Amino acid sequence: MSAARTLTPDEMEAALRQIGAERYHHLHPFHTMLHEGRCSIDQVRAWALNRYCYQRIIPHKDAAILGRIEDTVTRRIWRQRIVDHDGEIDDHPEGGLRRWLALTDGLGLERGYVTSMQGALPAVRFACEAYVGFVSQRTVLEAIASSLTEMFSPMIIAIRVKGMLAHYDFISKDILRYFEHRLTEAPRDADFALEYVKRHATTPETQAAALDALRFKCAMLWSQLDAIQHVYVNGAPAPGAWAPGLALAERAA
């Protein structure tokens, strides 16, 4: 790659957006099923239960990045992500993690079972661990570039909320409130991260590394849905994983 020429900031942005167009999980068949109303309630439960693992590591990965950023100005901006996700004392106001539990609660899953992650698929947990490892070990530029899937999330969230409300009688606007907040948080976060990457990735090598970081993140999100689809759509055996009927709160059982 060292013989490649340096991209202009606009070309860099276009290259990042192209990765999203080809690899972001809006293209994953499980999401199409989910949004078009073709999932059973148990498939939606499996998705929400497993994706809790991803929600859980977001403050961990943001704290890992925060601890590695040298300048105060960038740290002040980055710390807002942790505030948004963890919320305030007694959930006043609540944060993104608590809002995700509103979804698993609303689907009738026992909260302690969800947060224990004992029924989550190992492949989902491994992908989430890999993300924390990535942002801890790579350059800060790569860590920030890996967050850029947020550029693409408003598109999928709009489709998801509309589709799930239209197709599932067990879904309400209130239990999907996580996504409503992300519609304003994600673009703000993505705008900052995109400007950071365009400003700091200024050589062929650092540009290639930033593009690879976004490919890694897309693969990490994609592999979670692969695992869910393999077990809960295609019916592959999954020793020890959640199965329909398990860990339902009394009113939902």
Add this chain to the structure above:
Amino acid sequence: MSAARTLTPDEMEAALRQIGAERYHHLHPFHTMLHEGRCSIDQVRAWALNRYCYQRIIPHKDAAILGRIEDTVTRRIWRQRIVDHDGEIDDHPEGGLRRWLALTDGLGLERGYVTSMQGALPAVRFACEAYVGFVSQRTVLEAIASSLTEMFSPMIIAIRVKGMLAHYDFISKDILRYFEHRLTEAPRDADFALEYVKRHATTPETQAAALDALRFKCAMLWSQLDAIQHVYVNGAPAPGAWAPGLALAERAA
């Protein structure tokens, strides 16, 4: 678990063997396909190419464990695993990693492509990273207990070698030589690790941790085959991953 009673060493061994009977990847449908001759050459290539990621991390995980063992006597024994896997200068004699490449060579895959892991499935890489992370972060007892899948491997290796030689004309005894060596190495390693775990897991808490470590390892092996089956048997899309026809050495193309 703290209210549970302590198992006797024999009960502990039985509990470990029970985990293998229920969760080891000899039960995985992809292995059944592979051993019964129902895989195409490209499915065998996908398996060998991806499993290289696992072979690759074995010396890394053994070195991580070695660096955490306090007593000289145990270290002297554990280091043999690294010798076995890495071999000696100029491959005289060759080690397990080189023997695995004899398999991917024999299947016609370009060696540089295999060792770059660029075509490996992200889920397989994440599982392998999780294993190195596990042995680096948990207790030495848990790290050693996670190696105990070797208790079960001679069984699957015997079936694999016999089945693959019988069913595939592109497989020879020579390119399967990795497994022949594992038939003597694995039982020796497993005997030591089993005795270590029985001697050091002497409370309900440490016994539960050791059993969980073996469950983790079974899940880590299982999830690799799930990913391979999902993409190369069920035909799920896998952006960026190896596809039939790619990276074949000239004589095999």
